[in-house]
Amino acid sequence: MSVAVVGAGVAGTAAAIGLAQLGVPVTVFETVADPQPIGAGLLLQPTGQQVLAHLGLLDGALAHGARLDRLHGDTASGRTVLHLRYSRFAPEAYGLGLQRGVLMGLLWQRLRALGVPWHCGATVTGWTDTPEGVRLHGEGGADLGRFEAVLLADGSFSRLRSQLVAGHGRVRADPFPWGALWTVLPAPTGFPAIELRQRFRGARQMLGLMPVGRAWGSDAGSAPGINLFWSLPLAEMPDLDRLDLAAWKRPLVELLPWVSPLLDGLTDAHQLRPARYADVRLHPTHRGAVLAIGDAAHGMSPQLGQGANMALIDAQVLAQTRRAHPQAPWPELLARFAQARRAHLRYYGQASRWLTPMFQSHQRLLPALRDALMGPVGQLPWFHGQNVATLSGMKTGWLWGRLDLSNNPWSPP
Ligand SMILES: Cc1cc2nc3c(=O)[nH]c(=O)nc-3n(C[C@H](O)[C@H](O)[C@H](O)COP(=O)(O)OP(=O)(O)OC[C@H]3O[C@@H](n4cnc5c(N)ncnc54)[C@H](O)[C@@H]3O)c2cc1C
Structure with a gap:
């Protein structure tokens, strides 16, 4: 069996x-x-x-x-909220x-x-x-x-x-009463080299950008993508068939002006995908x-x-x-x-x-x-x-405790 x-x-x-x-x-x-x-x-x-x-x-x-x-x-006024370097771990x-x-x-x-x-x-x-x-x-x-x-x-x-x-x-x-719209867009030429980047206005607006490399099955030389994540309440999730894309982009650019050239790659509302969790x-x-x-x-x-x-x-x-x-x-x-x-x-x-x-x-x-x-x-x-x-992803408690994944269960006996 x-x-x-x-x-x-x-x-x-x-x-x-x-x-x-x-x-x-x-x-x-x-x-x-x-x-x-x-x-x-x-x-x-x-x-x-x-x-x-x-x-x-x-x-x-x-x-x-x-x-x-x-x-x-960081916030729209430039105040740093999170600045985490993996090398610190x-x-x-x-x-x-x-x-x-x-x-x-x-x-x-x-x-x-x-x-x-x-x-x-x-x-x-x-x-x-x-x-x-x-x-x-x-x-x-x-x-x-x-x-x-x-x-x-x-x-x-x-x-x-x-x-x-x-x-x-x-x-x-x-x-969750909140979800997101996300899409992967090609990184435009000259776009700033970014790490994982988030911009917040209160808890009401959050824009996340993350380089995600190339798609499965694509050529090694193909353009790398940037994942864009825009948080919003589920009650405000738009009907993509009737979405005015130019109006939708406006608050994103107001929050993070240099995202504009990336958004030029968003030409059809159906490139956006709703996510709920x-x-x-x-x-x-x-x-x-x-x-x-x-x-x-x-x-x-x-x-x-x-x-x-x-x-x-x-x-x-x-x-x-x-x-x-x-x-x-x-x-x-x-x-x-x-x-x-x-x-x-x-x-x-x-x-x-x-x-x-x-x-x-x-x-x-x-x-x-x-x-x-x-x-x-x-x-x-x-x-x-x-x-x-x-x-x-390593913590197992608020004050102490670390996950140990060093034991490889698939190593030869
Ligand atoms: C916008 C967004 C961003 C995320 N970002 C991250 C991130 O940065 N890092 C991270 O680690 N995680 C992230 N996650 C979470 C991550 O995607 C999920 O935790 C992960 O995909 C869960 O995998 P799963 O296999 O448990 O569930 P799923 O991927 O949902 O797979 C469930 C599968 O079961 C199938 N299925 C359902 N019902 C049945 C049935 N009755 N019979 C047979 N098959 C069935 C479904 O079709 C599906 O294929 C993100 C999620 C979202 C929505």
Whole structure:
């Protein structure tokens, strides 16, 4: 019997690869009939980079992405709010701006090379626990087979996780009242060489720019892209069919005038993509031989740039757990996994809930305090170190605790 993975996003694909590379038979189910390597720009943190390095996929990511040494955020009046240098965490540390399609392209390529059965256009609707294993159900009551274990990696808006906690746990998946419009635009000639750049006006306006390198499948010499992120309340999400693009660009240019030449590359409203996200709290994340991973278990706002990294870490820790206990039954393995992930996920969930309203909300006091305090306090060495460790994805507690990903579960025995 094999392990079923529901969802071929970052979490599901990485977990499937991680288990398959240990010799565990895996089958993947993905609802989208023809998944494409596309999506928003991602900031791959030192954590996610380390997982990719263990999988031998980091070189491919580096060949496409853009190396980022710092994050700078300021207000319209020029006051520094965030100035974080990765080297403060470790001299060789950096962030990697990447198009999500590149990450998916690399992961799917490996999944195919491993010969993992992958059913696209297959929507999982639920499961039944039987003494012989977990029976998966598809649309129209279709029987998708019996499995030793099931990993739910069906994303932030999972429709399956409620079955996991029915009667003995709880799920909260609050959609954030704010989302974003994003797009990847070609960097114009002569455009300033930027790192990860954010500009704020209160918590009401936020413009983010991040170099993300070139697209999956593009030539090595093709123009690098810049991911543009414009925060807005979901209630104000425009109808793209009727969007007046010139009027839409105006507040962005007022906030950050030198963004104007980049916006010249935005000629059709449908280049913009809406994004919404949810703050997911799921307890417990496993039951018997079924486990939720990735955004389905711990979705958060993209403010800290951690979600895809978390999904990669889930894959590594699951493989580590399996490698350390190859004979353990799946319910025991999944419980060990959940225990191993607890502190890290708790910290980032709390930090995300605490920080997001400072950057995306109608509040006035919080962003005023942010503007007054975060810049100067953040430059004090101890706080700067903590902030950079948080951004790097390495913290497992507010005061101490660091994630250790050095143990490569896929190294030869
Ligand atoms: C605008 C934006 C910016 C972001 N920036 C960053 C960043 O800088 N850094 C970072 O680390 N993260 C970032 N994230 C978060 C990151 O994209 C997510 O955390 C990550 O993609 C989650 O992966 P996942 O596999 O858990 O979920 P998903 O990518 O949502 O994948 C879920 C998959 O499950 C499939 N599926 C759903 N239901 C079913 C079903 N019933 N049956 C079968 N298949 C199903 C879906 O089609 C999908 O393919 C950002 C997110 C957004 C929206």
